[in-house]
Amino acid sequence: MACSLCIGTVLPILRRMRRLAVLLLLVLPHGASRGLEREAFEVYHQRRRAVSEAHPDGLILLLGYERQEAQAVRSPFRQENNFYYLTGWNEPGAALLLIPAQGDGSVYQELLFLPPDDPSHEKWHGPRAAPDDADIRSQTGFESVLPISKLATRLSRAAKKRSHVYTLFPHRAGEGKQPEPDRREKLQTHAGELPIADIRAQLEAMRAVKSEGEIRLIRKAVDASIAAHIEAWQEIEAGLYEYQILGPMLAAMINGGCLRPAYAPIIGSGPNSTALHYTAGRRRLEPGEVVVMDVGGEYAHYAADLTRTVPVDGVFTERQREIYDLVLYVQRKVIAAVKPGETLRGLTHKAKRYFDEAGRDAAGEAMGASFLHGVGHSVGLGVHDPIDFSQPLKAGMVITIEPGLYLPEEDLGVRIEDMVLVTENGAQLLSKGLPKEADEIEKLMRGR
Incomplete structure (x- = not known):
């Protein structure tokens, strides 16, 4: 009696496990790679230009998530949504600097900053893109990709004749929202004497209507x-x-x-x-x-x-x-x-x-x-x-x-x-x- 009860209980579970195993085997050849799709690079470029043109008096500086900020210990790294919306870039430690054109003949610039090669990091987490990779332009869609160590220098140089640095402040707390890191102090260090202002409202308005x-x-x-x-x-x-x-x-x-x-x-x-x-x-x-x-x-x-x-x-x-x-x-x-x-x-x-x-x-x-x-x-x-x-x-x-x-x-x-x-x-x-x-x-x- 006990054995027949066990068999009656276990067999349905084994059937479910078999179905689950088949599904999981199917994942590996094609499922994960499909999930890495992005929109065309030109779409991200158009968004960045729209943000820049709305703030010709300043600079736009966004910092992507660091690995620990993305709460990625138990799951694959996931980029901050607004940073991703403008870049399509899903690796940690990146920064985006947009330099609007001005009437003095300066040209519009888009700069993506990435961490350098780090062999010790790769031992734990595998290879990641670096600014000096031969194919970094085709990986990112950016013409200018620089080491993150150069961010402060380029920002300081571009800050002349600008009134603000526009960036993301932490969102308001609310139902269904994950806590966000407050980087204003870090950003102010990068911005020097320029005041920082929040650009979230514009990005959220853009994100509301989907491409x-x-x-x-x-x-x-x-x-x-x-x-x-x-x-x-x-x-x-x-x-x-x-x-x-x-x-x-x-x-x-x-x-x-x-x-x-x-x-x-x-x-x-x-x-x-x-x-x-x-x-x-x-x-x-x-x-x-x-x-x-x-x-x-x-x-x-x-x-x-x-x-x-x-x-x-x-x-x-x-x-x-x-x-x-x-x-x-x-x-x-x-x-x-x-x-x-x-x-x-x-x-x-x-x-x-x-x-x-x-x-x-x-x-x-x-x-x-x-x-x-x-x-x-x-x-x-x-x-x-x-x-x-x-x-x-x-x-x-x-x-x-x-x-x-x-x-x-x-x-x-x-x-x-x-x-x-x-x-x-x-x-x-x-x-x-x-x-x-x-x-x-x-x-x-x-x-x-």
């Missing part, structure tokens, strides 16, 4: 994330722990070219489905529950952010389907309202009104009281890309639409999140390949 290349990379992040969700649906069953659902999702994302998740994955079952940013993953799935899976991959620095809510047993209960269909109804209404000129704050108000109009919960409260967060946010280099929620939407912006209802008294939370591209005529659903009709989800889960 064609950015949209292409976001689509790839979305496609890999869709595959991850569908893979997870094939694995979900009572008795597994929440973190076990993440294994096949990670394998599918990596095999799709993603280097890592775009954020800490949220997989919450039963009572945890009602916690908005639950990431512990320690609970065992029980029969009759739902699982909220808010998981997205990062492809070539660009994020996807998708959420689906699915039944552990493969079939929604009557009450679960009632709440699920209501959330789906509201999501469709909000997506239909997306257009240039609308705001995320306005869309959130619409979502709450749609929930309120749908009726009341068991306690007599309007359903909108169980909708606890904004209905969406911007996505790009960051999973929560910078945007003012009262800012009118523009064509080319990429946002999420993610209404949800959270009923802790019923251990029932439902969130449905898709990514949409704002167009001149409305919204284009980027994640349409991930089913969200309750019947579609049940059909796919029955095929396990």
Whole structure:
């Protein structure tokens, strides 16, 4: 009896491990290299020139992340988003200096500074690009690549007749934002007597509207994330722990070219489905529950952010389907309202009104009281890309639409999140390949 029980428990796990091993083997030949794509060098050059032309009175100095600043101990190095947006450069210790042209006949200059060769560093971390590499121009897209040791001298020389040094101040603290290093003291040392000023507002405004290349990379992040969700649906069953659902999702994302998740994955079952940013993953799935899976991959620095809510047993209960269909109804209404000129704050108000109009919960409260967060946010280099929620939407912006209802008294939370591209005529659903009709989800889960 004991042996048959062990076999019944172990065999499904072994089957899952086999599938996971196959996925991971597929990663190595082609997955990682695809995730290193960049936009064309000319795109980064155009962005740098736009920033420079907006500040002809000063210099623009950005410092890329050092390895320790990127929190890269447990994952591959990841460059600061704004630095990457202007350079496409994803190695530590770099600096960017833009010198705008002036009326005295001086010409516009773009200088990238890199650390020198360091054999002791390479023993631990492998080879990295150096300013004297023969092919450094083709690696970086910059005509002028200099050793980082020359930054102070070049900055001092260029500072004559300039009024400011423009750079990045640390962002405001907030939900979903990682702490940033405060380099103002270090930057002031480089700037000498010139005052430093923050350039973040301009860069964030530029980043809000995506280029064609950015949209292409976001689509790839979305496609890999869709595959991850569908893979997870094939694995979900009572008795597994929440973190076990993440294994096949990670394998599918990596095999799709993603280097890592775009954020800490949220997989919450039963009572945890009602916690908005639950990431512990320690609970065992029980029969009759739902699982909220808010998981997205990062492809070539660009994020996807998708959420689906699915039944552990493969079939929604009557009450679960009632709440699920209501959330789906509201999501469709909000997506239909997306257009240039609308705001995320306005869309959130619409979502709450749609929930309120749908009726009341068991306690007599309007359903909108169980909708606890904004209905969406911007996505790009960051999973929560910078945007003012009262800012009118523009064509080319990429946002999420993610209404949800959270009923802790019923251990029932439902969130449905898709990514949409704002167009001149409305919204284009980027994640349409991930089913969200309750019947579609049940059909796919029955095929396990």
